[in-house]
Amino acid sequence: MKFKLGLCAVALAALAACGGGENNPPPPSTTTTTRLIAFGDSLTDGGAYSRGNSLILQSQAGVPKAAADLVGKFSNSPGEVWVEVLARRLGTTIAPERFEVGAASPVAASNGINSAANATNYAQGGARVAKLPGVGCNPNAAGACTAQAAVPLVTQIERALAKGGFNATDLVVIWGGANDVFFNATMAGNEITAASMAAGRALTAAETQLLVAKYVIEMEQAGLAAIAQVKRVKAAGAQRVVLMTIPNAAQTPFGVAGGPSTQALLTALSGAYNAQIKKEVELLDPGVLLFDAGALASNWYSNPTANGFVNVQAPVCDVPAALGSSSSFCFITAAPAGSAGNPFQRVLPAGVTPANSMFADGVHPSLAAHEKFGVAMHEALRAKGWVQ
Amino acid sequence: MKHIALSILALAAGAAQAQSSVQLYGILDVGVTRIDGYGSSSRNFVSSGTQVGSRLGLKGTEEIAPGWKAMFTIEHQLYADTGSQNQQTPISGTALPARVLVDIPNTIRDQLVPQLGASLQASLNNRFWHRQAWVAAVTPAGAISLGRQYSPVFATFGRFDPHQAGNVGNAFATLTVPTGLEVRIDNAIQYVAETGGFRLNAMYAPDEKEVGNGRFWGISTGYQVGGFDFGIGHQRRQTSEGLDSLENTIVGLSYETGPFKLWGQWVRAKDKHPVLGAQLRATLNASTQIPAALKPAFLAYGSQIATALGFDGSLSYVGLHYKINAANKLVASYGMYDDKRAINADAAIAGLALEHIKSKRTSIWLSGSYVDNKEVQQILPYSQGLLYGFTDKPGRDSSALSINMVHRF
Numbered sequence: 016m017k018f019k020l021g022l023c024a025v026a027l028a029a030l031a032a033c034g035g036g037e038n039n040p041p042p043p044s045t046t047t048t049t050r051l052i053a054f055g056d057s058l059t060d061g062g063a064y065s066r067g068n069s070l071i072l073q074s075q076a077g078v079p080k081a082a083a084d085l086v087g088k089f090s091n092s093p094g095e096v097w098v099e100v101l102a103r104r105l106g107t108t109i110a111p112e113r114f115e116v117g118a119a120s121p122v123a124a125s126n127g128i129n130s131a132a133n134a135t136n137y138a139q140g141g142a143r144v145a146k147l148p149g150v151g152c153n154p155n156a157a158g159a160c161t162a163q164a165a166v167p168l169v170t171q172i173e174r175a176l177a178k179g180g181f182n183a184t185d186l187v188v189i190w191g192g193a194n195d196v197f198f199n200a201t202m203a204g205n206e207i208t209a210a211s212m213a214a215g216r217a218l219t220a221a222e223t224q225l226l227v228a229k230y231v232i233e234m235e236q237a238g239l240a241a242i243a244q245v246k247r248v249k250a251a252g253a254q255r256v257v258l259m260t261i262p263n264a265a266q267t268p269f270g271v272a273g274g275p276s277t278q279a280l281l282t283a284l285s286g287a288y289n290a291q292i293k294k295e296v297e298l299l300d301p302g303v304l305l306f307d308a309g310a311l312a313s314n315w316y317s318n319p320t321a322n323g324f325v326n327v328q329a330p331v332c333d334v335p336a337a338l339g340s341s342s343s344f345c346f347i348t349a350a351p352a353g354s355a356g357n358p359f360q361r362v363l364p365a366g367v368t369p370a371n372s373m374f375a376d377g378v379h380p381s382l383a384a385h386e387k388f389g390v391a392m393h394e395a396l397r398a399k400g401w402v403q
Numbered sequence: 404m405k406h407i408a409l410s411i412l413a414l415a416a417g418a419a420q421a422q423s424s425v426q427l428y429g430i431l432d433v434g435v436t437r438i439d440g441y442g443s444s445s446r447n448f449v450s451s452g453t454q455v456g457s458r459l460g461l462k463g464t465e466e467i468a469p470g471w472k473a474m475f476t477i478e479h480q481l482y483a484d485t486g487s488q489n490q491q492t493p494i495s496g497t498a499l500p501a502r503v504l505v506d507i508p509n510t511i512r513d514q515l516v517p518q519l520g521a522s523l524q525a526s527l528n529n530r531f532w533h534r535q536a537w538v539a540a541v542t543p544a545g546a547i548s549l550g551r552q553y554s555p556v557f558a559t560f561g562r563f564d565p566h567q568a569g570n571v572g573n574a575f576a577t578l579t580v581p582t583g584l585e586v587r588i589d590n591a592i593q594y595v596a597e598t599g600g601f602r603l604n605a606m607y608a609p610d611e612k613e614v615g616n617g618r619f620w621g622i623s624t625g626y627q628v629g630g631f632d633f634g635i636g637h638q639r640r641q642t643s644e645g646l647d648s649l650e651n652t653i654v655g656l657s658y659e660t661g662p663f664k665l666w667g668q669w670v671r672a673k674d675k676h677p678v679l680g681a682q683l684r685a686t687l688n689a690s691t692q693i694p695a696a697l698k699p700a701f702l703a704y705g706s707q708i709a710t711a712l713g714f715d716g717s718l719s720y721v722g723l724h725y726k727i728n729a730a731n732k733l734v735a736s737y738g739m740y741d742d743k744r745a746i747n748a749d750a751a752i753a754g755l756a757l758e759h760i761k762s763k764r765t766s767i768w769l770s771g772s773y774v775d776n777k778e779v780q781q782i783l784p785y786s787q788g789l790l791y792g793f794t795d796k797p798g799r800d801s802s803a804l805s806i807n808m809v810h811r812f
Contacts, residue, residue, distance in 0.1 A: 039798065040778075225694060228510065232700060235508030242506075291509050298501040299779060299797055 040302030043254040046403050048186045050135055051102045051109045052175060052253075054168045054244070055190040057140030057343070057379060059098050061111030062087035064140060064163055068343055076338070078358070085346040089140050090375040091331045091360070092346045094382035098136060098188060100389025105186070105402060111136040112174075114164070137175060140343060141165030143198060144191040145240035150198055151339070165194075172244055181253035186402070188392075189244055190259040190308070192288040193378075195237040197264065199230040200280050227280065231287045238291030245303045255401045257304045257392070258296075260289040262312035268330055269377030285309065304399050311391055315373060315384070322387070325371040326363065331381050333361040342376035422466030429459040433483045434807020436571065440774070440783050440794040441494045441801070451483040453807045454569045454756075454768045456787040458534055472541040474548075478534035482789070490527040493792030494783065497523045500580075501797050502746050502779040503711035511704045514693075518686060519708065522679060526581070527790070535587070545596035545603075552593055555604045555623035556636040556651040556670070557586045562625070563634060563655025563668040565722025565736045565754075569787040571803035572754010572772035574720040574738020576785035580793075581679045583672040583714040584651050585640060588619055600627045604636075610643065614685045615678040617641035617648070630659040644684075646676035649714070664724040666736075672714040680709025716742040722754075732758040734770075749777040752784075766809045774801045 053059050065087020072083035085093045095103065102109040112134040141149035142165040148154055149165030168191040181187060206226050211218050218226070245256050263285045264270050265278035273281070289309050296305050315322045332345035333353075347369060350356030363372070375381045380388065396402040436450040451457045460478035467473055481488055497520030504512055537550030553561070560575070561568040568575065578584045593606040601624070608619040621638025634655045640648040655668035683705045687693065693701050722736035734756040742748040756770035772784045781793035784803035794801050 228694070229696060231510055232508045232697070235510060239506055239508065287509070294509055295505055299505045 040300060043401055044183045045254075046401060047184050048105045048107060048255075048402060049184040050186070051098065051105060051107055052135040052181070052185055052187045053098045053109060053138050053190075054171045054175070055138035055188070056142040056165070056168075056194050057089035057138075058193060059096060059136065059138035059188070059190050060087075060089055060140045060343075061096055061099060061109065061136040061138065063111055063114050063138070064343060065111075066113055067163075071338070072344055076335075076344075076358075082346055082348070086344050089341065089343045089379040090345070090382050090385055091342060091369050092382075095385060095389070096382075097380075097385040097388035097392065098138075100386055101188075101392050104389065104393045109136045110134050111138070114139070135175075137171035138190075139163070139165040139171070141194055142171065142191060143167050143194045144237045144244070145169045146195070146198075146237075148198075150194040167191075168244055169240065172247060176251055180251045181248055183252075183254050185253050186255045186257070186396075187248050187253045188257045188259070189241060189248070190261075191241055192234070192237055192261045192285070193264065195234055195288065196261065196281060196284045197378075199233050199284055200264075200277070203227050203230040203280060203284075204277070227283060231283060234284045234287035235291040238288045239295065241288075241292055242295045242301065246301050249301060249303075254302075255304070255396075256302075257306050257396070258292060259306045260292060260309035261285050262309050264378060266313060266316040267378045268328060268374055271328070272377070304395065304401065306392060306395050308388065311388070312380075312384075315387070319373070323371065324373050324383075326367045327373040329361060329363060329367070329372065330374045330376045331361060331363070331369045331372045332359050332375050334359050334376065340376060342379050345375060423464065425461060425463035427459075427461055428812060429457075430455050430809065430811045431457050431483050432569075432807055432809045433457070434768070434805055436786070436803060436805040436807070438494060438783060438791055439802045440799055441792070442795060446494055449484045450786070450789065450805070450807070451481070451485075452569070452789050453571060453770070453786045453805045454766075454809050455567070456534065456569070457481050457483040460534070470541075470543040473538070474541060474546075475538040477532045477536045479531055480529055480533040488529050488531060488533065490529070490789060492524075492527070493790050495792030495795065497521070498793065499523070499708075499712070500748075500779075500781040500793050502748060502781075503708050507704045507708065508700075511701055515683070515701070515705055515708060518683065519679075522682060523580075533587075537591075537593075539595075545594055548591075548593045548595065550591065551587055551589050552591045552606070554585045554588045554591075554619075554638055555593075555606050555621040556638045556653045557584055558604065559623045559625070559634045559636040559653045559655055560584060560668065560670060562632070563653075563657055563666055564720070565664075565666040565724060565734055566756070570734070570754055570756055570768075570770050570772075571784040571786050571805050572734075572736055572752065572756060572770060573785060573787075574718055574736065574740070574752050574754070576752055576774065576782050577718050577738060577740035577750050578670065578672055578714070579785055579790060581677055581712055582649065583674070583716075584670060585619075585638070585649060588621075589616070591619070601625070602627075602634075606638070610641065612643065614643050615682045617643045617645060617678075617681075621651075623653075625655075632657045640678065642676055642678050642681035644676075644681050646681070648676050648678055649674040662726040666720075666722040666724075668718075668720050670718040670720070672716060672718070674713035675710055675715070677709050677713045679712060680706050683709055711746070715744045716740055716748075730760050732760065734758065746779055747777070748780045750780040750782050751775040752782070764811045768805070768807050768809060770807075771804045772802060776800055 068086050069083040072078040088096050141151040141163045145167050151163045152160035153162040155161050245258050265281040270278050270281050316327050319327045332342045334340050334344045338344045345359045347360050348357040352360035352362045370383050372381050373384050432455050433451050434453050436448045438446045458480050462476040465473045537548045537552050539546050539548035566573045588608050591606050591608045596603045604623045606621045610617040618641045623636030625634030636653045639650045642648045650673045652671040657666045687701050718740045720738035725733045736754040739751045752774045754772045759767040774782050779797045783791040783801045
């Protein structure tokens with residue numbers, strides 16, 4: 016009997032003639048990277064609004080052109096955001112698309128570093144994954160943005176596809192969702208306030224949760240949209256696609272300032288996005304590198320000393336509220352912090368420097384944090400065997 | 404099969420009626436089956452129904468007038484390993500394949516999955532006369548039968564299946580869960596005609612306004628001459644909401660010559676609105692747990708899962724019988740399921756079996772199968788009336804080996 020069973024098994028294997036026991040997504044065909052392509056928001060933005068911001072600084076704050084031209088990234092400029100750190104380590108460069116204030120489309124090259132052809136950093140501050148309006152749009156009565164007109168990652172990818180597809184030597188990074196958190200937190204906050212006023216009392220935890228549930232689902236749908244973008248760029252020829260989780264906005268100076276209830280809301284919303292993209296990859300891996308930037312940032316925030324940070328609370332920049340307190344207007348010079356030559360650098364306590372601080376403003380990472388992100392991403396890509 | 408003519412009816416009638424008979428019959432098929440494809444080690448089962456479903460049945464005929472007869476069949480299914488009429492829990496429990504769970508917000512999925520699991524669990528429970536329960540009037544112009552009966556397309560499938568609807572190598576595994584080919588139809592009215600090698604089956608089951616199944620109709624026809632047999636069929640189900648549900652088309656052919664018999668068939672399965680969706684929507688609509696504001700999203704994603712559990716593909720299935728000698732028969736088969744949907748849940752299944760015939764009533768079977776699950780499929784081998792569930796990972800291949808004894812009476 017045993018012999019016959021063995022024969023059966025042999026014959027079956029021949030019949031099936033299919034080889035492998037598992038059909039995992041195929042590995043990338045190369046570890047060479049000629050183009051780094053980024054879709055995202057202010058966490059990745061390489062200066063989409065730099066020209067407009069420079070003009071605003073010159074006209075409204077009297078900043079000389081040479082200094083004003085340093086701004087545009089959502090960090091303590093000048094310096095590299097994480098995707099530029101990564102590009103350097105991969106032996107390539109990545110240039111941003113640039114927008115005029117209020118413009119819905121990128122402008123042609125005007126600063127010598129970018130052009131329609133080589134601009135592969137499509138990330139725009141304020142961008143959501145799939146929906147409009149972006150954060151910071153400040154819509155007028157007609158609904159048009161009066162400030163930064165960030166298009167969703169979905170539209171950024173459309174622009175990239177309009178220039179042609181992707182290929183094996185492209186490395187594509189997708190990092191969105193943070194602005195969906197801010198947008199939905201505002202919506203949920205407004206709804207909770209309205210319901211509370213209507214009831215004439217504070218809502219119970221259960222009542223709040225019921226209201227928040229709708230926005231949690233919104234965040235989960237944003238996560239699904241991000242997964243859909245991974246599949247989309249893969250279908251267009253990309254083999255190496257990185258998708259990132261988002262840092263918990265509760266663990267930022269902005270979140271802390273909001274207090275426990277705001278922090279709980281931000282934690283729920285960013286957690287929903289992260290849990291969704293992780294679950295999708297766990298269920299059916301589309302062949303993506305899921306980089307847990309959220310866990311990384313949380314680790315820095317919770318264990319600063321072990322990670323080379325001294326300050327994870329005070330932002331490096333102190334940009335006036337008239338300029339949105341945004342680090343996209345922030346530049347740092349060698350002059351004393353807070354002096355006329357270095358107006359936007361916060362006066363930090365002794366021993367605290369931009370190099371050992373985590374945040375540039377209320378929500379955005381400092382250049383030091385960007386450097387660490389870029390290095391960590393490079394290490395993750397090497398561990399995955401996607402780059403040398 | 405040995406027919407046991409019971410004399411109970413004759414005694415009750417008080418007069419000998421030579422043309423009337425009632426037969427008690429049954430099959431016990433019990434063996435040992437090893438399944439690979441879930442978890443890190445093989446799973447071993449003492450299993451019932453590996454080759455043919457274990458059953459106990461009664462059937463009878465009565466001649467009313469020349470050319471006119473009354474007939475009936477009631478057939479109970481049992482799992483002889485435990486004696487239960489209900490199927491054991493599958494290896495994968497009530498888990499659903501990953502491909503139907505993607506693209507659903509976590510909070511909604513987490514609430515829908517237990518409901519779908521409960522539906523799957525409920526579907527493992529069989530009624531007492533699960534296999535068949537019908538009565539028929541046979542006239543010179545054909546027969547009319549009423550009750551729970553095999554669907555025309557499934558009857559055609561069984562006719563052109565090298566494994567006769569059983570065996571772990573059966574490509575029917577590609578058409579299960581919830582179902583890609585309805586086997587038995589409740590509330591069915593069927594017309595059957597057979598003459599000179601031709602046969603015709605036409606079936607209709609009305610919408611009885613229960614949640615889930617709506618109207619059903621099906622038709623099949625065929626012709627047999629010499630060693631050739633040919634059959635085609637088509638059937639359609641609606642949901643109780645009136646949506647077009649499972650639709651099947653089949654073409655089958657077999658040819659017997661000497662010690663060989665060749666089999667081939669093609670089965671099309673299309674179901675964009677599985678009846679499961681109708682059941683789920685009814686449950687969600689009635690739910691008081693889900694906030695009204697979120698109900699549209701729950702209904703939409705519930706329907707998305709239901710549709711993902713549906714079918715749009717075709718099975719091409721071929722096989723061979725070879726009578727080695729009077730006591731041994733070899734069965735080989737290969738089936739390929741081509742999913743036409745974007746998710747592309749393709750699979751191929753190879754089966755090999757040896758029947759060692761000890762007597763007219765008793766056989767020993769050795770059988771095995773290998774399932775090549777493409778990227779997203781998760782099929783585990785299936786045997787008659789026994790669902791083992793799904794592999795634990797999309798694209799993971801699976802296999803089965805079995806030795807079992809089939810004893811008929």
